[in-house]
Amino acid sequence: MTDDVRPDRLPYLAAHVGADYADPFAACRELLATMFELDAPPEARAAYEMDFALYDYGPVKLGMSRASASIMVRNPETIARTGADQLHVQFYRTNGFHLTTDGAEREVRPGDVAMLDLTRPSAIRSDGPDNLSVIIDRDLLLPLLLDPDDLHGVVLRRDTEAGILVREHLDEMWFKGPGLTVVEGLEWSRSAAGLIAEVVNALGRTPAATRAQLRQSQFRAVCRRIDRQIGDLELSPDLLAREFFVTRPTLYRMFEPHGGIGRYILGRRLTGVFRDLSDPSMASQNIAEVFRRWGLENHTAAGRAFRTAWGMTPSRCRARAREQHRNGKSGAETFAIPPEVPPGVRAFR
The missing domain is CATH 1.10.10 (Arc Repressor Mutant, subunit A)
Known part of the structure; x- marks a missing residue:
């Protein structure tokens, strides 16, 4: 594991767990223990691998991970043990996963954006996680939501304005991360929370003005991608x-x-x-x-x-x-x- 922290830059850490570990699966279970109970098919455990990197934006943690086939669970026991009460927003770049919330399972495709309340049970089953995700402090996001219960289990499909908007914002945060200062990171944290709250709040209403705003945000996301490439x-x-x-x-x-x-x-x-x-x-x-x-x-x-x-x-x-x-x-x-x-x-x- 490396830890590259400079006083004027966002704290950053990265890890690779693989064949150089005596028991890579056990090491990954320990790494994720504050968030999920990690499980995996028996045939995947012996050669289990995980790459992990994270930028600390303050009230927002932005992470990237790739791993072998995995099952990640937050059950009542895990919730009570970890005490984690943040909100989790992620999308898988490749593959996809099966998400279970409130007893119902659905398929989440690559590019779809899924949102979880970590105080509520959930399970994620994937043939190979490859995701970008943010963990958002509850105190930052909840005051912006009209109904906090609306967020858990929300899936924004990859071809919708809202899905594209959130996905591109997270991508942009990851792209900008190496050059941001701590103060700038706080500004990006607030903008990410505001964006996610606006998208969740808009799900319950469909006025033309809201759709026009999302379409304009989608246009700006495409423009940012053009400039980047x-x-x-x-x-x-x-x-x-x-x-x-x-x-x-x-x-x-x-x-x-x-x-x-x-x-x-x-x-x-x-x-x-x-x-x-x-x-x-x-x-x-x-x-x-x-x-x-x-x-x-x-x-x-x-x-x-x-x-x-x-x-x-x-x-x-x-x-x-x-x-x-x-x-x-x-x-x-x-x-x-x-x-x-x-x-x-x-x-x-």
Whole structure:
């Protein structure tokens, strides 16, 4: 086990339990004992493995785990023994699991978001956990809920606005974790609790305004994913539709006010190229390399797209930035960089 804690950063710990342990299954049972009673099929126990990592956001603990086939139970005895009374929200990236709450079992698919009240019995059976989850202090979340009993056993399906919204927020928290300070972690904790409460509260009502808010949040989640993968040559509308479990028509409607999903991606890439070419510290980089970094492999076609979007060639953009730098001005003072898409991109055929 490693423990990497820096005074200005979120506390972080990680562990791997596997073949180097005399009894890896017993070690994993002990690791999870404060949360669940761990069981496993007899054939899985001898070679049982688990990877575990956690960021401590304060009132929120964000963890990732992968393990062999498992059965995790919170029965009345476990609840009384551990005293844990937090709320647990998780989704499985691969595989799925069978969730039992209030005596009823249901299938939870990869990408579905499941919510549990740890003061109430539950059981999770999986062929191989691979999840991202948050444990939220009760005092942070419960005051935000209209009815605390509404949360236990809630499953947000992966292709719903609410499911996508919560899943992407947890993904974003995990992605941001290494660079956050303790103070920033507290802000993210509050935003996560507020988001989950709003989603749970909205389940009991379906006004058009609530649906519109969820759709807008879903749009922002897709935009964050685009920015995170903007240099990936495989980034495409088809890939995003699969990752967000939405249809292509839904994705296209979502980005229709921005000229379409393809033009939005191109605009973000061209904006990134513009910024790099306007940065004097990157003046030695080949323009084709800059294009490739932003996911534009065909630099001839990318050069034409850049000129259409910005009204100048990439080399002229770099030359003007150098001139302005020599005159004591930055590129940002010379060019108005839009937050999303260069205006010229909308003129593409």
